[in-house]
Amino acid sequence: MPKGETSRDGQGQFTIGVVGCGYWGPNLLRNFNQLPGARVKYCCDLSDERLSHMKALYPHLVATKDVGDIIKDEEVDGVVIATPVSTHYAIGRACLEGGKHVLLEKPLTQSAAEAESLVKLADEKKKVLFVGHTFIYSAAVEKMKELLKAGELGDIYYVSSVRVNLGLFQEDINVIWDLAPHDISIMNFLFDSEPVTVTTFARSYIQPGIEDVAFLILQYPGGTVAHIQVSWLDPNKIRRTTLVGSKKMLVYDDTSTLEKIRVYDKGVDVLPHYDTFGEFQLSYRFGDIVVPKINEVEPLKKECSHFMDCALNGTRPQSSGRDGLAVVKVVERACESAKLGGAPLPLDAGEGSGGR
Numbered sequence: 079m080p081k082g083e084t085s086r087d088g089q090g091q092f093t094i095g096v097v098g099c100g101y102w103g104p105n106l107l108r109n110f111n112q113l114p115g116a117r118v119k120y121c122c123d124l125s126d127e128r129l130s131h132m133k134a135l136y137p138h139l140v141a142t143k144d145v146g147d148i149i150k151d152e153e154v155d156g157v158v159i160a161t162p163v164s165t166h167y168a169i170g171r172a173c174l175e176g177g178k179h180v181l182l183e184k185p186l187t188q189s190a191a192e193a194e195s196l197v198k199l200a201d202e203k204k205k206v207l208f209v210g211h212t213f214i215y216s217a218a219v220e221k222m223k224e225l226l227k228a229g230e231l232g233d234i235y236y237v238s239s240v241r242v243n244l245g246l247f248q249e250d251i252n253v254i255w256d257l258a259p260h261d262i263s264i265m266n267f268l269f270d271s272e273p274v275t276v277t278t279f280a281r282s283y284i285q286p287g288i289e290d291v292a293f294l295i296l297q298y299p300g301g302t303v304a305h306i307q308v309s310w311l312d313p314n315k316i317r318r319t320t321l322v323g324s325k326k327m328l329v330y331d332d333t334s335t336l337e338k339i340r341v342y343d344k345g346v347d348v349l350p351h352y353d354t355f356g357e358f359q360l361s362y363r364f365g366d367i368v369v370p371k372i373n374e375v376e377p378l379k380k381e382c383s384h385f386m387d388c389a390l391n392g393t394r395p396q397s398s399g400r401d402g403l404a405v406v407k408v409v410e411r412a413c414e415s416a417k418l419g420g421a422p423l424p425l426d427a428g429e430g431s432g433g434r
């Protein structure tokens with residue numbers, strides 16, 4: 079839609095339908111419902127129980143089991159999809175073909191081929207395809223990127239991310255598809271690039287054939303190594319990313335309410351002159367620990383508002399379909415690597431990737 083033009087509902091509002099009202103969809107619905115300029119007209123789910131729950135919370139909504147009702151409604155500008163991953167492609171495709179802007183939850187699709195096809199279709203239809211990489215809208219992740227860009231940490235040696243807890247076991251996807259998109263999207267965002275290789279070890283202990291524990295190693299251009307541990311089989315809930323740089327180190331703990339980021343002025347310097355191995359000396363630096371101030375707004379609120387801005391004003395999404403495709407490519411390759419017992423596999427930055 080050209081800049082400055084409003085939607086077609088005659089009230090100057092951006093009108094949407096939310097498809098999938100299970101665990102995550104209601105969070106999207108709540109945020110759009112509170113967003114000035116937006117109007118949620120539909121909730122859609124296959125479950126009567128979920129629909130009546132949503133109607134009890136928001137009596138003004140039109141409830142439907144058929145996404146087709148939303149697609150054929152001329153008043154609707156955008157569709158927000160939070161259904162199981164296996165349904166993303168078909169629902170996303172139908173909405174784009176029906177001329178709607180689409181916000182599709184992560185992971186964008188269950189294969190890179192499907193993601194590529196949606197990116198292409200969105201381009202053809204000149205509609206926004208937006209992926210729900212929610213963490214890149216968090217103030218903590220934005221602060222990390224700001225510190226990286228400012229060179230606060232120096233050269234990044236490596237990054238390590240742990241995203242583990244007990245459950246929730248999924249029946250249709252493994253833990254890599256379920257949890258790793260968060261870490262991969264954060265890292266691609268922080269480094270403004272995509273990994274060039276991936277190596278994965280994974281095991282399925284509880285449900286045969288569905289990996290519940292995985293260890294991924296990604297290499298980014300320039301040599302930065304990223305380690306991601308994801309698990310549904312851990313006694314503790316941990317959401318922690320550690321960045322180790324040549325100047326400083328940073329720990330991002332998403333479970334902390336007050337100190338999400340800590341920057342450690344810690345490091346090791348090699349003393350400049352030595353003649354023999356015996357004289358080889360390292361100097362350990364233990365400086366201040368700084369907790370940067372973060373003005374936390376609900377990341378989903380920013381994400382929803384940004385989607386509306388992209389649809390109405392042609393702003394480039396911070397989490398575009400191409401960014402969704404880039405993450406799906408890594409997850410797909412990571413699963414292949416795991417099936418091969420941890421073989422390192424290259425990732426080609428082919429069509430649709432990059433350009434962030």
Ligand SMILES: NC(=O)c1ccc[n+]([C@@H]2O[C@H](COP(=O)([O-])OP(=O)(O)OC[C@H]3O[C@@H](n4cnc5c(N)ncnc54)[C@H](O)[C@@H]3O)[C@@H](O)[C@H]2O)c1
Pocket residue numbers: 097098099100101102103122123124125128143145159160161162163165183184185210211212256
């Ligand atoms: N961005 C995030 O932080 C985040 C967090 C959690 C989940 N998610 C994503 O959100 C999506 C949904 O996850 P969830 O945990 O809410 O799943 P869920 O199973 O709790 O809910 C999915 C809902 O979709 C409905 N549904 C299934 N097929 C449908 C169809 N064809 N039409 C209409 N409704 C249909 C189901 O009845 C169910 O109520 C997944 O892609 C998941 O990865 C994202």
